Amino acid sequence: GPIENYSPVTAQRLENPEPSNWMLYRRTYDGQGYSPLDQINTSNVKNLTPVWTFATGVVEGHEAPPIVNNGVMFVATPMGQVIALNAKTGDEYWRYKRQLPDDLFQLHPTSRGVGLWEDKLYLATTDDHVVALDAKTGKVVWDTKVQDYKKGQYMTLMPLIIDGKVIVGGSGGEFGVRGYVAAYDAKDGKELWRTYTIPGEGEPGHDTWQGDDWKNGGGSAWMTGNYDKETKTIYWGVGNAAPWPGEMHPGDNLYTSSVLALDPSNGKIKTYHQYHQNDSWDWDEVEAPMLIDLQRNGRNIKSLVHPGRDAIFWVLERTPTKINYVAGWPFVSTDVWKGIDAESGRPIVDPDHKPTVGKRVEFCPSLWGGKDWPSAAYSQKTGLVYVPANENFCGGFTGEKLPLKPGELWLGTKPEDIGLKTKPGADHFGELQAWDPVTGKKVWQHNFPKSQLFGSVTATAGDLVFVGGTNDRNFRAFNAKTGELLWEQKTNSGIMGMPSSYEIDGTQYIAIQSGWGVDAQRIQDALATNNIGIESNVPQGGVIWVFALKK
Numbered sequence: 001g002p003i004e005n006y007s008p009v010t011a012q013r014l015e016n017p018e019p020s021n022w023m024l025y026r027r028t029y030d031g032q033g034y035s036p037l038d039q040i041n042t043s044n045v046k047n048l049t050p051v052w053t054f055a056t057g058v059v060e061g062h063e064a065p066p067i068v069n070n071g072v073m074f075v076a077t078p079m080g081q082v083i084a085l086n087a088k089t090g091d092e093y094w095r096y097k098r099q100l101p102d103d104l105f106q107l108h109p110t111s112r113g114v115g116l117w118e119d120k121l122y123l124a125t126t127d128d129h130v131v132a133l134d135a136k137t138g139k140v141v142w143d144t145k146v147q148d149y150k151k152g153q154y155m156t157l158m159p160l161i162i163d164g165k166v167i168v169g170g171s172g173g174e175f176g177v178r179g180y181v182a183a184y185d186a187k188d189g190k191e192l193w194r195t196y197t198i199p200g201e202g203e204p205g206h207d208t209w210q211g212d213d214w215k216n217g218g219g220s221a222w223m224t225g226n227y228d229k230e231t232k233t234i235y236w237g238v239g240n241a242a243p244w245p246g247e248m249h250p251g252d253n254l255y256t257s258s259v260l261a262l263d264p265s266n267g268k269i270k271t272y273h274q275y276h277q278n279d280s281w282d283w284d285e286v287e288a289p290m291l292i293d294l295q296r297n298g299r300n301i302k303s304l305v306h307p308g309r310d311a312i313f314w315v316l317e318r319t320p321t322k323i324n325y326v327a328g329w330p331f332v333s334t335d336v337w338k339g340i341d342a343e344s345g346r347p348i349v350d351p352d353h354k355p356t357v358g359k360r361v362e363f364c365p366s367l368w369g370g371k372d373w374p375s376a377a378y379s380q381k382t383g384l385v386y387v388p389a390n391e392n393f394c395g396g397f398t399g400e401k402l403p404l405k406p407g408e409l410w411l412g413t414k415p416e417d418i419g420l421k422t423k424p425g426a427d428h429f430g431e432l433q434a435w436d437p438v439t440g441k442k443v444w445q446h447n448f449p450k451s452q453l454f455g456s457v458t459a460t461a462g463d464l465v466f467v468g469g470t471n472d473r474n475f476r477a478f479n480a481k482t483g484e485l486l487w488e489q490k491t492n493s494g495i496m497g498m499p500s501s502y503e504i505d506g507t508q509y510i511a512i513q514s515g516w517g518v519d520a521q522r523i524q525d526a527l528a529t530n531n532i533g534i535e536s537n538v539p540q541g542g543v544i545w546v547f548a549l550k551k
């Protein structure tokens with residue numbers, strides 16, 4: 001039935017969220033993925049136990065954080081479903097199920113969550129609509145078509161809500177779209193602005209493209225941005241260039257593989273930083289950088305921290321008008337970069353490991369990168385950044401000039417040619433890493449001998465780091481200071497989703513969706529064919545798990 005006492009979401013509540021709630025993708029606009037709750041801590045986490053579970057009824061990758069607003073939980077699942085639950089008891093209030101078109105091909109069948117504003121919530125769908133639901137009843141309030149799914153345009157992200165605007169970005173980098181970020185009026189779904197991530201004729205940066213390449217150059221923007229509420233600047237990550245081999249789109253290709261600084265009032269690009277130029281590896285840099293205040297060499301830095309898919313741990317400085325390169329270093333081994341220009345921050349590419357047309361080229365890490373979309377986290381207590389990384393994976397493909405057919409994959413190689421190879425003798429793959437972003441030192445690391453790590457990380461004030469992401473279906477808690485494994489729980493499926501934490505009536509809860517699929521499974525299939533004793537059969541089917549301390 002309908003929710004009776006729903007707390008409307010305001011700008012003030014999103015800017016300064018109560019510690020008990022998780023209303024934004026990473027809980028706060030700075031994207032740190034940190035909960036200030038500390039009832040569950042390093043000494044008692046061994047007593048963490050499931051209090052309720054709830055089957056979502058669908059397969060594929062469940063990637064969304066359970067979003068919680070004063071006792072009400074909203075969960076987005078694959079196939080355009082939203083479930084509203086009593087966050088304490090697990091009882092269902094309502095369920096929205098989108099009727100997806102029969103001919104919809106979903107390359108990435110997932111949703112990373114619902115955004116909240118006033119008494120509504122907002123879902124971005126794989127058939128490329130933004131839908132507003134009444135938070136109390138789940139009824140559709142408005143439904144706006146963004147672009148055409150038949151042309152390979154779709155959405156998987158959780159909308160970013162800023163002051164009555166629903167801000168989304170499109171997917172489709174593997175279909176040769178031209179990426180964009182767009183804002184809709186939360187009240188009625190009218191489009192307020194749209195900013196293409198690839199500059200058109202006459203716009204600054206257009207000259208980093210040749211001919212008509214920009215029209216289908218990729219630069220999709222498929223993850224939620226972060227937001228600096230002081231300077232009113234959105235930091236939004238931009239994806240790979242299309243098709244993959246850089247030879248097919250010569251130039252730096254702004255703003256692919258970049259971060260854009262956007263004005264939320266009109267979508268204008270204030271400034272940008274491009275992590276790597278002429279992307280050729282499918283290295284989307286879509287995870288928005290975390291906004292962290294750092295003390296470096298006696299100086300206060302308002303930083304942007306981004307462990308990249310390109311294997312480089314990036315530290316940048318944000319000023320109202322400019323983004324400056326501060327430091328960068330590889331956080332997993334890579335043969336693609338020979339170094340980084342100390343002044344500009346441009347990585348120096350080794351042409352032997354840059355995919356090209358007509359020849360097979362191998363590169364490390366693989367096209368899933370040092371880390372893909374699963375989010376890193378930052379703990380304000382330890383001052384460390386926690387990265388879900390993958391080591392000992394390499395990839396390769398033969399570039400091929402193929403014509404663009406709207407709505408069909410346009411990779412610049414044959415899909416069956418995409419490889420993932422493990423380094424001979426590798427003793428592990430997934431790594432949970434803890435980095436000091438000031439000194440650039442790795443403080444600890446936990447290795448996963450038989451699994452990739454493909455899950456988002458959440459840190460808490462209880463000095464804990466929570467992550468799933470492995471093919472053995474475990475959900476784990478680590479000591480944030482030392483990396484000691486303190487607790488694990490086997491779940492129904494593998495966990496790709498993001499843990500969230502909330503509090504009701506004095507009890508702290510940890511929530512996660514377990515439901516394996518999408519690219520975690522693609523890597524799993526690749527591992528299974530590498531003949532290294534890793535099977536492919538991670539069971540699928542989504543379940544929401546909620547944990548608390550045993551009473």
Ligand SMILES: O=C(O)c1cc(C(=O)O)c2c(n1)C(=O)C(=O)c1cc(C(=O)O)[nH]c1-2
Binds near residue numbers: 240284519
């Ligand atoms: O270029 C794009 O538009 C695009 C979109 C998505 C997506 O929307 O999920 C992914 C990717 N690329 C991608 O390269 C990738 O590795 C990936 C993994 C996943 C996933 O959900 O596990 N999505 C995506």
Ligand SMILES: [Ca+2]
Binds near residue numbers: 174239240282
């Ligand atoms: Ca991509």
